[in-house]
Amino acid sequence: MEETNEPVQRLRDPELLEKLAAAEHERWAHWQRYLHQQCTPGPDGSLTIPADLVRQWTEQIDTPYADLTQAEKDSDRDQVERYLPLIEQALANELR
Numbered sequence: 001m002e003e004t005n006e007p008v009q010r011l012r013d014p015e016l017l018e019k020l021a022a023a024e025h026e027r028w029a030h031w032q033r034y035l036h037q038q039c040t041p042g043p044d045g046s047l048t049i050p051a052d053l054v055r056q057w058t059e060q061i062d063t064p065y066a067d068l069t070q071a072e073k074d075s076d077r078d079q080v081e082r083y084l085p086l087i088e089q090a091l092a093n094e095l096r
Helices: 006-011 012-037 051-061 070-083 084-095
Strands: none
Touching: 006 084, 012 084
């Protein structure tokens, strides 16, 4: 008889996937709003990212998580905190 892992199965629930996808969209939209606010609008509707931010973000992109500053790690942790309540709820519902 095959043993099932109910909590793992719950994490694959389509309803949870939709909730997590909505949270991801909110996170992405928040970032895009911030990014757009940092840019200089062009007459054709394009946006130009300031060179100092390009350098900063390129350095962050090229840096493994373990090597980030504590402030950068804290920022990433803050983003993950957006997802944890959804995951906790999914697991708690499975245990009932």
